[in-house]
Amino acid sequence: xxxxxxxxxxxxxxxxxxxxxxxxxxxxxxxxxxxxxxxxxxxxxxxxxxxxxxxxxxxxxxxxxxxxxxxxxxxxxxxxxxxxxxxxxxxxxxxxxxxxxxxxxxxxxxxxxxxxxxxxxxxxxxxxxxxxxxxxxxxxxxxxxxxxxxxxxxxxxxxxxxxxxxxxxxxxxxxxxxxxxxxxxxxxxxxxxxxxxxxxxxxxxxxxxxxxxxxxxxxxxxxxxxxxxxxxxxxxxxxxxxxxxxxxxxxxxxxxxxxxxxxxxxxxxxxxxxxxxxxxxxxxxxxxxxxxxxxxxxxxxxxxxxxxxxxxxxxxxxxxxxxxxxxxxxxxxxxxxxxxxxxxxxxxxxxxxxxxxxxxxxxxxxxxxxxxxxxxxxxxxxxxxxxxxxxxxxxxxxxxxxxxxxxxxxxxxxxxxxxxxxxxxxxxxxxxxxxxxxxxxxxxxxxxxxxxxxxxxxxxxxxxxxxxx
Amino acid sequence: xxxxxxxxxxxxxxxxxxxxxxxxxxxxxxxxxxxxxxxxxxxxxxxxxxxxxxxxxxxxxxxxxxxxxxxxxxxxxxxxxxxxxxxxxxxxxxxxxxxxxxxxxxxxxxxxxxxxxxxxxxxxxxxxxxxxxxxxxxxxxxxxxxxxxxxxxxxxxxxxxxxxxxxxxxxxxxxxxxxxxxxxxxxxxxxxxxxxxxxxxxxxx
Numbered sequence: 168x169x170x171x172x173x174x175x176x177x178x179x180x181x182x183x184x185x186x187x188x189x190x191x192x193x194x195x196x197x198x199x200x201x202x203x204x205x206x207x208x209x210x211x212x213x214x215x216x217x218x219x220x221x222x223x224x225x226x227x228x229x230x231x232x233x234x235x236x237x238x239x240x241x242x243x244x245x246x247x248x249x250x251x252x253x254x255x256x257x258x259x260x261x262x263x264x265x266x267x268x269x270x271x272x273x274x275x276x277x278x279x280x281x282x283x284x285x286x287x288x289x290x291x292x293x294x295x296x297x298x299x300x301x302x303x304x305x306x307x308x309x310x311x312x313x314x315x316x317x318x319x320x321x322x323x324x325x326x327x328x329x330x331x332x333x334x335x336x337x338x339x340x341x342x343x344x345x346x347x348x349x350x351x352x353x354x355x356x357x358x359x360x361x362x363x364x365x366x367x368x369x370x371x372x373x374x375x376x377x378x379x380x381x382x383x384x385x386x387x388x389x390x391x392x393x394x395x396x397x398x399x400x401x402x403x404x405x406x407x408x409x410x411x412x413x414x415x416x417x418x419x420x421x422x423x424x425x426x427x428x429x430x431x432x433x434x435x436x437x438x439x440x441x442x443x444x445x446x447x448x449x450x451x452x453x454x455x456x457x458x459x460x461x462x463x464x465x466x467x468x469x470x471x472x473x474x475x476x477x478x479x480x481x482x483x484x485x486x487x488x489x490x491x492x493x494x495x496x497x498x499x500x501x502x503x504x505x506x507x508x509x510x511x512x513x514x515x516x517x518x519x520x521x522x523x524x525x526x527x528x529x530x531x532x533x534x535x536x537x538x539x540x541x542x543x544x545x546x547x548x549x550x551x552x553x554x555x556x557x558x559x560x561x562x563x564x565x566x567x568x569x570x571x572x573x574x575x576x577x578x579x580x581x582x583x584x585x586x587x588x589x590x591x592x593x594x595x596x597x598x599x600x601x602x603x604x605x606x607x608x609x610x611x612x613x614x615x616x617x618x619x620x621x622x623x624x625x626x627x628x629x630x631x632x633x634x635x636x
Numbered sequence: 637x638x639x640x641x642x643x644x645x646x647x648x649x650x651x652x653x654x655x656x657x658x659x660x661x662x663x664x665x666x667x668x669x670x671x672x673x674x675x676x677x678x679x680x681x682x683x684x685x686x687x688x689x690x691x692x693x694x695x696x697x698x699x700x701x702x703x704x705x706x707x708x709x710x711x712x713x714x715x716x717x718x719x720x721x722x723x724x725x726x727x728x729x730x731x732x733x734x735x736x737x738x739x740x741x742x743x744x745x746x747x748x749x750x751x752x753x754x755x756x757x758x759x760x761x762x763x764x765x766x767x768x769x770x771x772x773x774x775x776x777x778x779x780x781x782x783x784x785x786x787x788x789x790x791x792x793x794x795x796x797x798x799x800x801x802x803x804x805x806x807x808x809x810x811x812x813x814x815x816x817x818x819x820x821x822x823x824x825x826x827x828x829x830x831x832x833x834x835x836x837x838x839x840x841x
Binding site: 182183185187188189191193195196202203205206214216219222223225231245246248249252263284286288289294295296310311312313314315317318321322323324326327328360361364365394396414415416417418421422424425428460483484577578579583596598599600601603604 | 652653654656658659662663664665667668669680706707710711712713714715718733735736737740741744745795796797800801808809811812813815816818819822823826830831832833834835836837838839840
C-alpha cells in the first residue's frame, strides 16, 4: 500500500475508530492562545473535567496583546480580560504560559516551531485557522474551534473524519525578490478560496525544496485561505538543522533516534492523491491582492479586473469587492497610493521576513504621509533582529518598531487602520474590516511591503531595488 | 448539547459565496469575553446597511434557517460565528458548501449544516427567496427532508454519524472518553517507540 506523507502521520497517530466512524487522532502538541483559551478553560472546568496532558499543552498570549513598547495587561483595555483569564486558567490547569512579558512570548505559530515544540512527523493543534504554519517543519497541524479545543484538553485526541490527500507540485525556480508569499498568493488566485477544502495539502516540487524553512512556514500558513484542512512539506536536512538544539527538541540519543525516523518522512513514489496539481513558478512576479478575499490576486504589473468581464455568478461579489477597495476596473495596481504599511504576523513575521524588508529599507525613507509599522512574530525574533541591527534599519527608515503580537493581522489588539485607508500588509486576510472598519488591505510579501512604504505606492520591489522607481 | 430533531420557522436568504467568519461574527467590533452574541451576528453588515440588511427586515425578525452559497464560514476558526447564529434562533444553515472548520463547529453546537445537490439547492433557494419570510419552512433531521408550507419537499444527505450526534445531542467528549484505555495504550506504545513525541521538556529547566 503506497501512502502519502499525511497518511503516514495520520495512521501513526490513529488511536481508535470511534463507533460513529470518527477517527481519534492523537495530538502530540497543543498550543492555546488568549482569544479562545479562556472559553475552553471555563467549559472544561464547568464540566468537571481534567486536562489530560498539561505537559504537552502550552499557552501563549498573542491575539489581544498590545504592541506598544512598555505594554502591560491594560495597554489594550479590551485585551485585559482575555490576557488575565488566560493567565489564571493556565495557572489553575498547570499549563506553561508564555506571558506578555516572557522573553519567548509571541504568536503561537511562530513560537511553537522556534522553541522546537513542534517536530517533524508530529501532530499539532491550535484553536486558530493558521495552525498549518508548522507544516513547514513536516508536522501535521489542525486548526480547531473552541469546543474541539476543549475536547483535546480533556482527551488529547481530535475526533474527526479523515481528510483527502492533495499534492501541489511547485516546479521551476523563483526569480529575485519573489517569495513563498508570492507563490501562495498565486496558488490562491489559481485554485480559489475553497480549492483545497476537505484536503491535506502536501507542497512538493523543486521550488518548495529550494525554500528556506521559514519560507516553507509562510507557504503552509496560507493553506487555510484555500480551504485546506492542513498543509505540510516533507522534512529534509534543512529542517533538521533548523530544529537541532532548540530547547524543546529532543537531545542526545533521542535526537539521533528521532532523526533516523524523520528521514523516512516522505510520500511514497507511488502514493495516490485525490487531487494533484502541478504549477511552474519560474516566471512568477511579485503578487498583490486587489480584492476582499485572498484569492483576488494579481502580479504587480497587473490591473484591477473588470466585473463586466467576469462570469455572471461572480459579477456581484466582484463589484462589491472593488467598491469596498475603492478601485476602478482597469487601474494599474502599481502606483496606487498607500496610507499604511504593516509587516509582521504568523505569515511573515519571522527573522528572514524582517531581513527581506530591511534589505529594501536600508538607505531609504518611508514616504511622506505613510504610517509604517513592524511587529516581529515573536519576542525572540525581535531580539534576534535587534542583535543584527535591523531595528535601526526600520527605525531609521521611519517605521514604528513594535512588540510582538498578532497585531494588525486580526485587529484584536487595538492596532488598526482608519476607514478608507489603503494598507499594504504582509498578513493573510484582506477581508472587509479585517484591519479596522473600512480599511482596504493589499496582501504582499515583506519586501513588497517595504517597497510600498518607501515609494508611498504599490510598487514592484525589483524596480525599487534597481533604483528605477 | 440540545438535540436537533425538527425545526419549523422562517428561512432567511443570504445567497452569497464565501461568507467568512469575520463577516458572520466581527468580534473586532465587540471585543469582550462574553459579547452579546445576538447583536454580534453580521454586525458590520447590519451597521453598513443601516437597517437594510436582510436580518433587519421585519419579516426576518425571528429567523430559524439561513440559506447561503458556496464555502460558507470560511476564514477564521472562531466559534463565535456559530454561537451568534444560535443566539438569534438560527439552528440550521442550508448552503451550497461549508468551510471545514465552520461545519465542525456547527456540529459541536447543535447547528445543523445542510448541503444540497446543485439542482435541489437552486429549487430550494428559489422558494426561500419567493417566500420572502411570509411562510415557514421545516427541516426534519429524522426524515432528512426540507419542506415548504405548501407541502413541497426534498430530501438531503448527511453523514449518519453527524445525524445521530445531532438527533441525540451527544456529548462528544464523553463519547471519546469511553476510549480512554485506547488513548492510554497509544501513549504507552509511543513512549517506547518514539519518546520524543510523548515528552515536551524544556532542556534548560
